[in-house]
Amino acid sequence: xSHRSVAxxxxxxxxxVELADRSYDIEIGRDLLPKIGEKFTSLFPGAKAAIITDxxxxxxxxxxxxxxxxxxxxxxxxxxxxxxxxxxxxxGLTFACDAVLDTRLERGDLxxxxxxxxxxxxxxxxxxxxRRGMRFVQIPTTLLSQVDSSVGGKTGINSGxxxxxxxxxxxxxxxxxxxxxxxxxxxxxxxxxxxEMAKYGLINDPDFFVWLEANWQDVFAGxxxxxxxxxxxxxxxxxxxxxxxxxxxxxxxxxxxxxxxxALEGMAEYxxxxxxxxxxxxxxxxLAHEFSVRLGLCDPAVTDRVIAHLKDVGLxxxxxxxxxxxPNAELLMDFIAQDKKVSRGNLTFILTRGLGQxxxxxxxxxxxxxxxxxxxxx
Amino acid sequence: xSHRSVAxxxxxxxxxVELADRSYDIEIGRDLLPKIGEKFTSLFPGAKAAIITDxxxxxxxxxxxxxxxxxxxxxxxxxxxxxxxxxxxxxGLTFACDAVLDTRLERGDLxxxxxxxxxxxxxxxxxxxxRRGMRFVQIPTTLLSQVDSSVGGKTGINSGxxxxxxxxxxxxxxxxxxxxxxxxxxxxxxxxxxxEMAKYGLINDPDFFVWLEANWQDVFAGxxxxxxxxxxxxxxxxxxxxxxxxxxxxxxxxxxxxxxxxALEGMAEYxxxxxxxxxxxxxxxxLAHEFSVRLGLCDPAVTDRVIAHLKDVGLxxxxxxxxxxxPNAELLMDFIAQDKKVSRGNLTFILTRGLGQxxxxxxxxxxxxxxxxxxxxx
Ligand SMILES: NC(=O)c1ccc[n+]([C@@H]2O[C@H](COP(=O)([O-])OP(=O)(O)OC[C@H]3O[C@@H](n4cnc5c(N)ncnc54)[C@H](O)[C@@H]3O)[C@@H](O)[C@H]2O)c1
Ligand SMILES: NC(=O)c1ccc[n+]([C@@H]2O[C@H](COP(=O)([O-])OP(=O)(O)OC[C@H]3O[C@@H](n4cnc5c(N)ncnc54)[C@H](O)[C@@H]3O)[C@@H](O)[C@H]2O)c1
Ligand SMILES: [Zn+2]
Ligand SMILES: [Zn+2]
Numbered sequence: 001x002s003h004r005s006v007a008x009x010x011x012x013x014x015x016x017v018e019l020a021d022r023s024y025d026i027e028i029g030r031d032l033l034p035k036i037g038e039k040f041t042s043l044f045p046g047a048k049a050a051i052i053t054d055x056x057x058x059x060x061x062x063x064x065x066x067x068x069x070x071x072x073x074x075x076x077x078x079x080x081x082x083x084x085x086x087x088x089x090x091x092g093l094t095f096a097c098d099a100v101l102d103t104r105l106e107r108g109d110l111x112x113x114x115x116x117x118x119x120x121x122x123x124x125x126x127x128x129x130x131r132r133g134m135r136f137v138q139i140p141t142t143l144l145s146q147v148d149s150s151v152g153g154k155t156g157i158n159s160g161x162x163x164x165x166x167x168x169x170x171x172x173x174x175x176x177x178x179x180x181x182x183x184x185x186x187x188x189x190x191x192x193x194x195x196e197m198a199k200y201g202l203i204n205d206p207d208f209f210v211w212l213e214a215n216w217q218d219v220f221a222g223x224x225x226x227x228x229x230x231x232x233x234x235x236x237x238x239x240x241x242x243x244x245x246x247x248x249x250x251x252x253x254x255x256x257x258x259x260x261x262x263a264l265e266g267m268a269e270y271x272x273x274x275x276x277x278x279x280x281x282x283x284x285x286x287l288a289h290e291f292s293v294r295l296g297l298c299d300p301a302v303t304d305r306v307i308a309h310l311k312d313v314g315l316x317x318x319x320x321x322x323x324x325x326x327p328n329a330e331l332l333m334d335f336i337a338q339d340k341k342v343s344r345g346n347l348t349f350i351l352t353r354g355l356g357q358x359x360x361x362x363x364x365x366x367x368x369x370x371x372x373x374x375x376x377x378x
Numbered sequence: 379x380s381h382r383s384v385a386x387x388x389x390x391x392x393x394x395v396e397l398a399d400r401s402y403d404i405e406i407g408r409d410l411l412p413k414i415g416e417k418f419t420s421l422f423p424g425a426k427a428a429i430i431t432d433x434x435x436x437x438x439x440x441x442x443x444x445x446x447x448x449x450x451x452x453x454x455x456x457x458x459x460x461x462x463x464x465x466x467x468x469x470g471l472t473f474a475c476d477a478v479l480d481t482r483l484e485r486g487d488l489x490x491x492x493x494x495x496x497x498x499x500x501x502x503x504x505x506x507x508x509r510r511g512m513r514f515v516q517i518p519t520t521l522l523s524q525v526d527s528s529v530g531g532k533t534g535i536n537s538g539x540x541x542x543x544x545x546x547x548x549x550x551x552x553x554x555x556x557x558x559x560x561x562x563x564x565x566x567x568x569x570x571x572x573x574e575m576a577k578y579g580l581i582n583d584p585d586f587f588v589w590l591e592a593n594w595q596d597v598f599a600g601x602x603x604x605x606x607x608x609x610x611x612x613x614x615x616x617x618x619x620x621x622x623x624x625x626x627x628x629x630x631x632x633x634x635x636x637x638x639x640x641a642l643e644g645m646a647e648y649x650x651x652x653x654x655x656x657x658x659x660x661x662x663x664x665l666a667h668e669f670s671v672r673l674g675l676c677d678p679a680v681t682d683r684v685i686a687h688l689k690d691v692g693l694x695x696x697x698x699x700x701x702x703x704x705p706n707a708e709l710l711m712d713f714i715a716q717d718k719k720v721s722r723g724n725l726t727f728i729l730t731r732g733l734g735q736x737x738x739x740x741x742x743x744x745x746x747x748x749x750x751x752x753x754x755x756x
Contacts, residue, residue, distance in 0.1 A: 090472045097468075101539040104716070129507075129544050132534065132625075156510065161479040166507050168546065247510075338482070 032178040037072025052123035053114040054083040116142035117149035124155030128170030143193025147233035192278025200236040206356030257285030263335035282315040329373040410556040415450025430501035432461040494520035495527035502533030506548030521571025525611035570656025578614040584734030635662030641713035660693040707751040
């Protein structure tokens with residue numbers, strides 16, 4: 001139907017990440033995967049590709065990508081890793097580096113990350129360190145990766161000491177966010193990605209948060225609000241990244257909910273059965289609001305509103321909702337101290353003064369955090 | 379004797395690497411190690427340090443460094459790895475990253491590389507990827523690392539596919555080259571470093587090569603020619619690096635002898651008993667000259683002169699001097715093809731038109747190289 005075609009065309013959106021000679025486009029729209037071959041031959045003529053993906057995504061979407069690349073005559077190799085956070089490890093890194101070197105690709109060829117944030121972070125890191133830097137393209141397939149991890153060039157792996165402690169900044173050459181691939185995403189993962197979306201509202205865009213309160217069902221259902229919400233999120237992230245690529249200042253705002261969230265993920269041993277990243281962020285954002293209330297910075301009604309919306313979409317909002325052994329404050333403080341947002345003993349947290357009024361607070365007293373957590377866990 | 383003290387003071391030299399906000403100093407002189415504590419408290423007040431070193435260097439020089447840091451009140455942790463090229467591996471990387479994370483150092487703290495090129499390359503890489511980039515200081519303890527690997531920010535490890543295939547550019551904040559530590563270096567390693575020194579002459583400074591022909595005994599003996607030769611070498615490298623930090627063009631000149639040399643190292647399985655890096659470079663430089671002669675670019679008398687000087691200082695100059703199984707041309711070509719200086723099937727080599735007249739040749743026919751090697755190995 002021509003009406004639908006026009007709507008689809010309208011729903012194809014472009015966001016530009018402005019970083020001087022490292023600038024790149026994020027394309028957002030339905031059914032971009034089948035067109036990837038053409039896109040590559042026009043943007044990267046002559047380049048070969050190593051597709052890094054996980055076995056779940058491979059089963060669902062790799063054939064579409066391969067068919068399109070083959071049709072366009074692009075030489076490619078597919079490298080599959082196990083799905084899950086454990087792939088973002090030294091072992092995953094070694095395996096992926098060796099696999100890319102096996103393909104004999106050269107510096108000007110491309111690494112393609114086809115998957116969620118785990119694959120994007122790993123593949124981006126691999127691309128950053130093979131031959132001291134290959135080009136790479138992000139094809140995020142989860143909502144979280146489409147609105148967050150694929151944009152901005154943060155790449156890396158976890159160590160036993162904590163999340164993302166090993167890695168580097170390496171910007172992609174292109175991000176392709178095909179919103180149709182999200183139709184195969186389990187609802188729980190969709191909700192987890194939604195937490196990062198809500199985050200952009202809570203950072204500095206209360207209107208967007210209000211818009212989400214009204215439109216979230218359509219975002220989940222795959223209506224046109226989905227592309228709108230993803231594009232707005234990418235634009236929000238692109239703006240922050242353009243202003244502060246290497247996180248020396250305002251980029252830290254993107255960590256709203258993440259210091260607590262990472263600690264919870266570490267405590268849950270990165271076990272996706274218990275907690276996925278976005279769920280940790282949802283609980284972490286609630287904790288950040290509650291901690292801000294406790295410090296007298298923020299009206300408790302704001303926290304209630306945030307909790308209500310996150311609950312509506314099916315996200316956890318309290319530590320007690322994490323199945324398994326209950327953490328203690330000491331263990332969480334240990335993870336928090338290992339988080340990279342630490343400077344000379346003081347903790348940096350993103351706190352808030354109201355709905356969508358977050359700011360970077362660099363001198364948070366660890367004792368206050370511990371007291372707060374001890375009470376929450378009592 | 380006051381005459382000698384004055385001479386020593388004169389022999390303390392400073393070379394600046396100009397890289398905008400990543401500029402740094404190389405200090406060259408006798409007995410800098412005992413002064414490192416003072417230097418740190420003045421240059422990096424409040425910073426803690428993780429010293430990465432190997433067990434050989436630790437036995438010889440770590441105590442001096444530790445005593446100086448302790449005296450100045452600098453908090454430090456020492457991390458020891460086995461000596462040898464095998465430490466520049468995925469396993470060495472994992473071990474060193476975890477050990478640094480164990481120390482709980484923060485982003486503004488320092489990683490110190492105390493050792494030869496192996497430790498410098500590994501520690502620089504570790505510093506580059508922990509928390510997406512820590513500061514680091516190079517304290518090179520071999521001649522090779524003082525004149526070459528500690529300057530310019532190339533860091534990395536080897537993979538089974540070849541040397542230095544995994545890594546990144548990460549500039550140090552300071553390089554301290556204490557020429558007295560070279561007194562404990564075995565002659566064979568000193569000679570290996572000397573090959574890189576001679577390289578600067580052969581690239582574009584025939585006067586320096588002639589100077590070395592006249593002064594090499596004093597360089598080896600630890601006379602004042604040593605500081606002079608090291609400073610001239612560092613200046614030569616600093617100039618190239620300042621002009622082309624990321625090796626998009628002229629920096630490739632520094633690879634004179636290295637494409638052949640790396641292939642020989644791979645062929646000898648990075649076994650230091652058989653071949654160390656600088657020896658591979660010495661043979662590689664001879665091969666580059668011979669190949670240039672074969673292509674009609676260079677007078678054979680130049681090659682003879684180069685061979686004569688390298689022989690004088692005790693360096694190997696032919697593949698047949700490498701103990702163990704003789705390589706075949708196919709195997710060497712395989713390693714050459716995996717070298718990172720490959721672009722779209724053509725090989726890049728540094729060739730020469732005469733003494734100190736090297737240039738980057740990007741369109742070398744692999745068949746010509748293979749024929750040349752087959753003949754040499756016949
Ligand atoms: N680099 C950054 O800036 C940044 C930002 C936020 C999060 N992250 C990282 O992202 C990671 C989390 O990302 P994630 O939530 O995408 O995790 P993920 O990559 O593990 O994906 C979640 C699950 O969904 C599956 N999946 C992916 N696409 C699918 C699809 N279209 N249909 C069905 N299943 C699909 C995956 O196989 C996996 O099992 C964390 O490691 C986090 O640290 C990075
Ligand atoms: N990053 C660069 O730009 C660059 C340039 C050239 C070479 N490299 C790398 O450098 C490495 C070779 O460096 P290297 O020759 O210094 O090797 P190395 O670090 O292995 O040192 C050689 C040996 O000397 C010992 N040693 C070090 N200092 C000593 C001292 N003062 N007294 C006695 N023994 C000492 C070491 O323990 C080791 O056994 C190779 O891995 C090569 O790829 C890197
Ligand atoms: Zn996140
Ligand atoms: Zn070298």
